[in-house]
Amino acid sequence: MTDIKITDEIKLRVEQVRRRMLELGAQALLVADASNIYYLSERVFRGFVYLDLVNDPVYCIIRPNNLHGDAVEFIRKPELIPEVLQKRGINLPDSVALELDDLPYSEVLRLSAVFHTDAPQNASVILREARMVKTPKEIETMKADGVRQAAAYSRIPHIYKEDMTDIEFQIEIERVLRLEGCLGYYRTSGRLMEINMGSVLNGENADAPTPYDFAVGGGGADLSLPVGADGRTMKPGTTVMVDMCGNFNGYQTDMTRVWSIGSVPDLALKAHDASRKILRVLEKEARPGVATSALYEMAMDVVRESGLEKYFMGHTQHAAFVGHGVGIQLNELPVITPRSKHLLEQNMTIALEPKFVIPHVGAVGVENTYLVTPDGLRSLTEFPEEIQDLAQ
């Protein structure tokens, strides 16, 4: 039996959500997505979190059967939720907001009917925006995560062997991450991030376009999963970019480093330096109140000064972004693109990943996860950024 309680931490998160419910004019939310249930309960269950503007959240649980506490009601199906709420003396709302961007259409229709809601308001945006700004506990969790991810990355140089394929290299990285405590699986928003534990890109494969929402692609090992390592032998004169899973505790850090096999052309080194320069500029300029779209423009200024536009964020296929929020999900808000509308806020956590793809060489660049502070960005993924030679 496991206890589940409305802790002060949960109350803090509930306040984040309620503030946005008021802005939207939502009386109540019915939350079903695993990431959002985890945010609002620090547990994962099959079922629903019912949240209105006055009462403590109610955890309506279908499975598992071993979560207990005052806030818990076991239900067999969502149609029973109004009954359990009424038994608690909770006034039923006129309508509920639902996670319209996360739940399948059929499920939204079913849940809407439970509360006689004709045109449900969208809870997805409220919850994504609430999750943008982290609580002190969430920040500590992510800091711990970054330390473990960096510890696993420090073992990467010992993994490389001559004539290894990129997939063999990735498999050994997966293993050291998992032995360090990485959970392997990680949550994402949307349907467009199919991958196993992240991406290892060597040489020309970094230039293979992908269907997915990743900064750079890779052709993948099989047509059924066209992303990431493709089985090539890692040859001298190429780079290998490692952007692997940083989920050790339910929160994620996102971190990319690049190694070389032998020496690589100056153009690759120049682009790698430009990536680091972008990070140094943004670390200083990114403060509460700054527009995320402005961050993208600052990055582009450095790219243009360096004359590297055609390699930035891909070569045969480009991605017009330079970073994204990170936390329970890998791809949280804000998204840092030319069209983003969000302003930075204190205690947001964002990953910045200015990357370049150099034809015949590979991908270069650095990605760190940062905490937004009044004095600029503070890295949660401290690890040497230089390109080191694996073959030496």
Added chain:
Amino acid sequence: MTDIKITDEIKLRVEQVRRRMLELGAQALLVADASNIYYLSERVFRGFVYLDLVNDPVYCIIRPNNLHGDAVEFIRKPELIPEVLQKRGINLPDSVALELDDLPYSEVLRLSAVFHTDAPQNASVILREARMVKTPKEIETMKADGVRQAAAYSRIPHIYKEDMTDIEFQIEIERVLRLEGCLGYYRTSGRLMEINMGSVLNGENADAPTPYDFAVGGGGADLSLPVGADGRTMKPGTTVMVDMCGNFNGYQTDMTRVWSIGSVPDLALKAHDASRKILRVLEKEARPGVATSALYEMAMDVVRESGLEKYFMGHTQHAAFVGHGVGIQLNELPVITPRSKHLLEQNMTIALEPKFVIPHVGAVGVENTYLVTPDGLRSLTEFPEEIQDLAQ
């Protein structure tokens, strides 16, 4: 550049889908889910397959930009689909069926608007049912998959070391699977199967209930992902159940085997034998035309004869099913439960997984993936079924 063609294989699949479109009275489908796109194109892209009753499918692709062929139209957004269809001389349908069980509510609204569809018909069921019955090529693909999964499993006894934790054991299994060519990631239907590469359950942890749609649970290593191995040391007198990822080529086989650490009580051995007896009965009785609900009842007859009801498919939390379809997704149709409505058809592929959880010992039972033939089931996951002692 990669070619994408309307091959004879694709035409075969299209016919499976069209037969069901006619039954439903659907003029056209607009398909967006990755599993279904892969089924209808043998590729994965961000975009849509447009399929009506007369024309070859049209692949409307947003990303990647390197797929080419007569059936391909590049689009920036779904609103441009009617225009590209009209340019091809295709008459626009009065409405399109959409994947209502797979796509988020917001996306369905957007796609409905593109075709002025007020109440879209549900393409999810059509596509799931079409995918139930495999083509000869799909069957060959799954056979190859089963051989590779069995090859990886054959290395499991060499992995075990005294005082290993279940997670350490799982990590090394993940590694041998990956080195054998396993893609790691696998597609599922629905929102309720979060896990990394499958499940390793040792001892009492097999009895920990999970929120997810897996036959048996496990507490997991972290509250954020409450499923599977929990970090315990594998002790003498327990079993370890291995139910790990069998996706080597876009199609999956699902296969479970059990090992022991030292000797285990007779009750566990008896339950394991009952599982194998269930499989032998079903292998003989499961033929085209047999109701999947009848398969469940046949399994329950063996369970009851053995007096093992309280351990069947979980102990503190039970799952009322004994198997499921498998293919591009891990959990395809038919589902083999007391309430299933499907009849078996030739060339369905189903996983049968009669499992028992024995308190203080662990989980026992066998899972195989089978092809439905006129003479009964043919196993695609041939591998010894006996419980062998890892500590010997």
